Amino acid sequence: MRRILRSPTGLIGSILLAIVTVAALLGPWIAPYDPQAFDVTARLQGPSLTHLLGTDQYGRDLMSRILNGAPTTILFGVFATALGVGVGSVIGVIAGVAGGRTDGIIMRILDGMLAMPELLFTLLIVTFLGGGSTQAMLAVAVTFAPGMARIARSSVLSVRTREYVLAATARGESRAWIVGREVLPNALGPIIVESTIRVSFAIMIGATLGFLGLGAQPPSTEWGLMVAEARQFMFRNPWCVIAPGAVIAITAMGFNLFGDALRDAFDPKRSR
Amino acid sequence: MRPILEVHKYSMDYLTDEGRVQALREVSLSIAKGETHALVGESGSGKSTLAWSIMRYLAPNAEETGGAILVSGEDMIGKSAAQIRKMRGNRIAMVFQDPSTSLNPTMRMGEQLVEVLMRHRGLNRKAAWAEGKAGLARTGIAKPAEMMLRFPHEASGGEKQRVGIATAFACDPELIIFDEPTTALDILTANQILDLFVTLRNETGVAALYISHDLGLVSRIAHTVSVIHRGRIVEQGTVDQVFRAPAHDYTRGLMAAVPKPLERIAVPGPTTTTSLIQLEGVTVRYGDPGWLTRMLNPQAIGHTGAESVTLDVRPGELLGIVGESGSGKSTIAKVASGLNAFTGTIHFDGRAFTSRDALDHAYRRDVQIVFQHPDSSLNPRQTIGTILSRPLKLYGIVPADQVQARVRELLEMVLLPADFATRYPHQLSGGQKQRVAIARAFAAEPKLVICDEVTAALDVSVQAAVARLLVDLQARSGAACLFITHDLNLIRQLAHRIAVMQRGRLVDLFDVADADGPGRHPYTRALLDAVPVLESPAP
Numbered sequence: 001m002r003r004i005l006r007s008p009t010g011l012i013g014s015i016l017l018a019i020v021t022v023a024a025l026l027g028p029w030i031a032p033y034d035p036q037a038f039d040v041t042a043r044l045q046g047p048s049l050t051h052l053l054g055t056d057q058y059g060r061d062l063m064s065r066i067l068n069g070a071p072t073t074i075l076f077g078v079f080a081t082a083l084g085v086g087v088g089s090v091i092g093v094i095a096g097v098a099g100g101r102t103d104g105i106i107m108r109i110l111d112g113m114l115a116m117p118e119l120l121f122t123l124l125i126v127t128f129l130g131g132g133s134t135q136a137m138l139a140v141a142v143t144f145a146p147g148m149a150r151i152a153r154s155s156v157l158s159v160r161t162r163e164y165v166l167a168a169t170a171r172g173e174s175r176a177w178i179v180g181r182e183v184l185p186n187a188l189g190p191i192i193v194e195s196t197i198r199v200s201f202a203i204m205i206g207a208t209l210g211f212l213g214l215g216a217q218p219p220s221t222e223w224g225l226m227v228a229e230a231r232q233f234m235f236r237n238p239w240c241v242i243a244p245g246a247v248i249a250i251t252a253m254g255f256n257l258f259g260d261a262l263r264d265a266f267d268p269k270r271s272r
Numbered sequence: 273m274r275p276i277l278e279v280h281k282y283s284m285d286y287l288t289d290e291g292r293v294q295a296l297r298e299v300s301l302s303i304a305k306g307e308t309h310a311l312v313g314e315s316g317s318g319k320s321t322l323a324w325s326i327m328r329y330l331a332p333n334a335e336e337t338g339g340a341i342l343v344s345g346e347d348m349i350g351k352s353a354a355q356i357r358k359m360r361g362n363r364i365a366m367v368f369q370d371p372s373t374s375l376n377p378t379m380r381m382g383e384q385l386v387e388v389l390m391r392h393r394g395l396n397r398k399a400a401w402a403e404g405k406a407g408l409a410r411t412g413i414a415k416p417a418e419m420m421l422r423f424p425h426e427a428s429g430g431e432k433q434r435v436g437i438a439t440a441f442a443c444d445p446e447l448i449i450f451d452e453p454t455t456a457l458d459i460l461t462a463n464q465i466l467d468l469f470v471t472l473r474n475e476t477g478v479a480a481l482y483i484s485h486d487l488g489l490v491s492r493i494a495h496t497v498s499v500i501h502r503g504r505i506v507e508q509g510t511v512d513q514v515f516r517a518p519a520h521d522y523t524r525g526l527m528a529a530v531p532k533p534l535e536r537i538a539v540p541g542p543t544t545t546t547s548l549i550q551l552e553g554v555t556v557r558y559g560d561p562g563w564l565t566r567m568l569n570p571q572a573i574g575h576t577g578a579e580s581v582t583l584d585v586r587p588g589e590l591l592g593i594v595g596e597s598g599s600g601k602s603t604i605a606k607v608a609s610g611l612n613a614f615t616g617t618i619h620f621d622g623r624a625f626t627s628r629d630a631l632d633h634a635y636r637r638d639v640q641i642v643f644q645h646p647d648s649s650l651n652p653r654q655t656i657g658t659i660l661s662r663p664l665k666l667y668g669i670v671p672a673d674q675v676q677a678r679v680r681e682l683l684e685m686v687l688l689p690a691d692f693a694t695r696y697p698h699q700l701s702g703g704q705k706q707r708v709a710i711a712r713a714f715a716a717e718p719k720l721v722i723c724d725e726v727t728a729a730l731d732v733s734v735q736a737a738v739a740r741l742l743v744d745l746q747a748r749s750g751a752a753c754l755f756i757t758h759d760l761n762l763i764r765q766l767a768h769r770i771a772v773m774q775r776g777r778l779v780d781l782f783d784v785a786d787a788d789g790p791g792r793h794p795y796t797r798a799l800l801d802a803v804p805v806l807e808s809p810a811p
Contacts, residue, residue: 163649167712170609171666172636185653 004261013257020074020251027070033061035068035221044237054239056230062243069221069244074251076137076222077203083141084202085195088148093187095149096156097179107153110146118143122205126214133222136215140202151194155187162186189266197259200252207248223248274345275302276446276479277326282339284325295321296503298339303447303496306477310494310511312484312526314731318503319483323449326481327366328356344446362392365440366449370456371432375424381435382420385442392443407438410475412468430461434468441472450482454489458596459758463802466493485732487530488761488804491515499523515806529736530806533764533787537740538590539747541768547584547619548752549608549639549720554581554616556603577603579776580616585720590746590753592767594760594799600776601756605724608754609641621719637667640713644725646705650697656683656708657693663716678715685748686711686741703734707741714745721746722754727762739766760803772796 004010028035032052039059046054053062095106113121125139159165160183168182209215210224218229223244230240281298296318303309313319324330326341328348341348343364351359368374376384382404389400401420408416411434424432433453440448450469454462470493473480484490490497490511497514499507499522507520518524560574578600585591593601606612610631618625621638625631640663643649650659660679664670670678680690686707697705706726713721723742727735739762746753757763763770764784772780772793780793787800 163643163645164651166611167641167643167649167709170611170636170639170641171663171716172610172633173666181654182651186651 004258004265007261007264009257010261010265013254013259013261016250016254017258020070020254023067023070024074025071027067031061031064031067033064035060035065036219037061044233044240046237046239053243054237056226056237056240057233062226062240065221065226066223066244066247069223069226070247072133072216072220073203073206073223073248076133076206077199077251077255080137080140080202080206081144081195081199083137084144085148085191085198087141088145089152089191091145092149092152093156093179093184096153096160097175097183103153106149110149113146114150118201119205119208122209123212123214126209131214131217133216133220136206136209139209140205143205144198144202148191148194148198152187152191155190156183159183159187190263193259193263193266196262197256200255200259203248203255204252273304275304276344277301277303277481278340278342278345279322279326280340280342282322282325282341283337284321284330285335285337286331287333287335294503295334296325299500299503299505300339301498301505301508303479303481305446305479306473307496308473308480308482308494310482310484310490310497311500312487312490312497313500314485314526314733316502317500319500320451321503322500323366323451323481323483326447326449327360327364358392361388361439361445362443363445364447364449365443365445366451367433367436367440367453369452371429371436372424372456374436375432377424380421380423381427381432385420385435385439388439388442404438404442407442408435410441410472411435411438412464413438428461429457430464433457433461433465437465437468437472441476441478444476445478447479447481450480452484455484455486459760459799459802460596469493486804487515487526487732488806491806492804499526525733527806529733531736531739531759531762531765533761533805535765536784537743537765538768538784539588539743542586542589542752544586546586548587548589548621550582550584550619551604551608552582552617552619554604554607554614554618555579556600556607556612556614576776577612578607578614578773581773581776581778583771583778583781585752585754587719587752588746588750589769590743590755590767592763592770593754593756593773594758594763594770595773596758598775599773601773602724603776604773605641605722605754605756608720609639609722610636611641633667637716638719639722640716640718640720641722641724642706642709642713642726645729646702646709647697647729649709650705652697654696655693656695656697656700659697659708660693660712660715663712667716669715669717682711682715683708685714685745701734703730703738706730706734706738710738710742710745714749714751717749718751720752720754722756724756725758726755727757727759735762742766760799761805772799 005014037060039055041059042051042055043059044055044057045051051061051063053066055061091106095103122139122143125142126135129135129138165178165182168178206215207224207227210222211228213228216222216225218225226244227241234241279299279301281300282296283298284296286293286295299322301309311319311322326348328351336349375381382401385404385407386397386400389395389403390397395403405416405420408419413419413431413434419427419431454465457465482490482494494511496509497511498505499514499520501522507514507518507523514523518527556577557574558577561572565572581604593604595601603612607614608618610628613628620635625635657679660682661675664675664678679693683690683692688704688707700708727738730738743766755763755766764787767784769781769783770787771778772795774795780796782792
């Protein structure tokens with residue numbers, strides 16, 4: 001952790017991530033107004049002292065709506081990634097450990113899935129499952145699984161030929177012990193790093209789905225949906241697009257920078 | 273006459289996360305025209321750092337704290353980057369350790385050689401090509417024109433190193449730095465490269481700084497020598513002076529650690545000729561093509577790792593297996609430890625096994641293996657205590673409540689403090705890690721320990737200690753040992769019998785006492801003759 005904070009990327013990433021986490025945990029309670037309260041007299045206003053980030057087309061306070069939407073949006077990203085990484089890693093580890101024909105079959109199927117652009121694939125799944133937050137989350141998880149499987153597999157493969165694994169094999173250890181105690185702990189680094197970076201993708205895909213009307217439904221305060229709803233009023237008050245858009249960007253950047261720093265910290269070659 | 277290279281009280285530090293590390297301390301040396309000066313030291317002693325300082329290629333965290341480097345009287349430290357670029361390759365050249373990584377794999381070797389000539393001697397392409405061809409011919413390559421057109425992967429290690437040497441000599445430099453140019457090569461090839469070096473040096477009269485950790489080799493080619501230890505030169509003089517009468521303790525320790533084939537440190541030989549383990553007609557094939565590949569390309573064939581190898585190890589014996597890289601000696605280690613599939617039979621302790629899957633728990637307990645690289649043979653996420661207790665628990669060597677006590681005993685057995693049990697592998701040095709790996713092997717109380725190049729990755733002084741430890745443990749436990757190495761001097765000290773492998777086949781198997789006797793296979797003879805032996809200093 002000290003090493004992460006010492007690099008500029010890591011420091012900025014950690015600060016952004018801290019802000020985002022606080023918003024996600026406490027957002028609804030520190031919001032100054034009710035996110036759904038209409039105020040007809042103060043519609044589409046720019047930032048002012050009463051409304052720090054301005055108001056939307058119904059006069060709802062943007063700041064409150066963003067804070068209120070933080071848990072949904074961020075938890076969406078975290079859960080979707082966790083699910084995708086979990087499933088993907090298990091598949092990847094199985095392929096990497098089994099090797100041979102099992103590996104070949106699994107990886108060829110995953111290659112087929114990887115050949116499809118991520119967003120298109122998500123859209124395809126959502127059209128099957130129908131709109132809604134849970135469905136969108138599942139869709140993102142399914143999209144992530146093949147990529148994560150590939151990373152988990154390559155990580156396992158690189159560890160599997162190390163001499164301490166050979167030593168365990170020569171000792172006659174059981175396969176479960178070799179995988180669980182010798183291979184996995186050492187193969188976990190790249191998987192953790194990759195999943196941190198992927199959270200930001202998940203948030204962005206979630207926002208995109210919300211924007212397209214396939215994710216969260218109104219009157220949810222999910223950030224992507226906020227951008228979509230405000231689209232037609234963009235020229236009268238750009239703030240109602242800029243504000244949620246910027247928070248999405250900041251959150252994604254926070255996870256991205258943190259992930260990068262984490263990767264550097266895990267890489268023994270970079271530590272002198 | 274002014275020396276070509278003069279280094280005066282040169283000091284350098286590295287700024288690291290842990291603070292300032294002194295890399296070089298008041299290093300002074302000078303090399304005259306035609307002289308070969310050897311710089312000898314262990315890993316981390318600063319010998320490569322000095323080479324890079326002379327080439328003016330410093331790490332970003334390096335800080336020079338004093339001294340001067342002069343080449344033909346010109347101050348190198350004050351030179352601009354452009355001036356340095358003009359000198360590199362032209363007046364100072366370098367030959368690197370590993371020819372397989374020092375050549376660009378995407379460029380024909382001729383182009384890499386010609387590039388230097390065009391840049392520094394202003395030749396046009398055609399003239400440079402002709403010049404390059406002549407240069408290659410000088411290095412003893414039979415068909416230089418053909419070699420120029422080849423890519424690095426189409427040439428052998430020795431040929432690549434010849435190209436590297438031809439490149440270094442291309443512009444008739446005043447000084448050439450050789451950074452362990454033969455370490456990555458096989459003994460026989462290395463020998464040819466050394467002969468080439470001596471010939472070219474005598475022809476051109478170049479001054480050479482020869483960096484090496486191999487004292488035997490240095491004694492053969494150098495005129496003068498500096499011994500470097502922790503960034504300081506502890507001893508300097510002519511090869512005769514330093515090697516006949518080493519003055520500094522460190523040099524003396526280093527000399528004592530070099531394996532000398534006639535100073536045996538082996539346990540008493542086995543009394544019986546019955547065998548503990550016998551490999552009978554063991555054959556290993558790698559990469560046999562699948563049915564689809566065979567259909568598409570009927571010529572596709574696999575690669576043989578070992579071809580019907582038959583050998584045996586007697587109880588309490590130390591059998592050495594020597595051979596060049598790729599000769600199949602490590603394949604044999606992997607077969608015997610149950611890591612490689614094989615055909616043939618392994619007889620062990622009255623039982624016969626005909627496949628890898630037949631090797632059972634009892635066999636695996638009785639046969640333990642120690643690997644070459646101490647850095648990768650211990651799981652970095654487990655403490656030394658966990659690592660050592662694993663075989664104890666797995667084979668039920670001691671009751672659960674005595675495991676901790678036994679781990680402490682094991683650590684003491686390999687001369688490590690008992691509190692190492694709570695440490696992680698990265699907190700230990702290479703030699704200490706190798707001791708732990710050896711302790712892990714002996715923890716199972718095996719009948720046979722396979723040592724696969726266990727000393728190859730260690731420094732000379734550590735090597736000797738590890739070898740002694742191994743023999744000591746063997747004497748105490750009565751275990752037999754299969755010791756795989758490429759170091760003939762070392763194996764002649766340790767082994768009772770030596771097996772020689774070449775291209776997957778066992779070509780010779782003899783008693784150590786008969787090493788110099790008649791009837792040795794010509795390949796064995798060539799290997800034995802190729803190793804430089806360091807004479808003991810006069811008492």
